Amino acid sequence: DGGITQSPKYLFRKEGQNVTLSCEQNLNHDAMYWYRQDPGQGLRLIYYSQIVNDFQKGDIAEGYSVSREKKESFPLTVTSAQKNPTAFYLCASTLGTLRTNVLTFGAGSRLTVL
């Protein structure tokens, strides 16, 4: 079955460490996204990529980095510069145009900083 796989599902990190969250899709979607979810704040866009080797900052990109070397993969690195990294991170992808733009989501990765 096609879908988006995020790993790990749960991750604990010490302050000052970088961590990388994996996102892989086998839907042949061209665009991929990372959102951060915090209680009461909905989802906020971190980074997005519309094609391989290209990506753009979203609304809260500070302290995060991404790469898009392959169409199916869009890993997110949470760096030590991110002041409050504890959150639920969601990866999504789409093949649609702006008119449809139906996002398919992964199951999420929960990061806790100790």
Place this chain on the structure above:
Amino acid sequence: AQSVTQLGSHVSVSEGALVLLRCNYSSSVPPYLFWYVQYPNQGLQLLLKYTSAATLVKGINGFEAEFKKSETSFHLTKPSAHMSDAAEYFCAVSDPRGRRALTFGSGTRLQVQP
């Protein structure tokens, strides 16, 4: 400026009662609007979408939403709540800055009482 507002972070209904979850958008042009549902520790699933066709949109699991331009609203309804409807619901709008992304509301958690 916020593009989509969900009134009520928590809504509680009895099983069998009407479900009404409110969403208002702020956009100078008719947007594309979406409702997503999230079950605990999972990603988001699309319930329904409005893309300028019929103003009354029917989705999965008996949900529907009506686009009202005069009220800038896209409220989600279901005539009779079921225990399995308990989840968090997000309204989303096509990004007002022209990015190929969605902007999400802060979410409404629906509780269904037996």
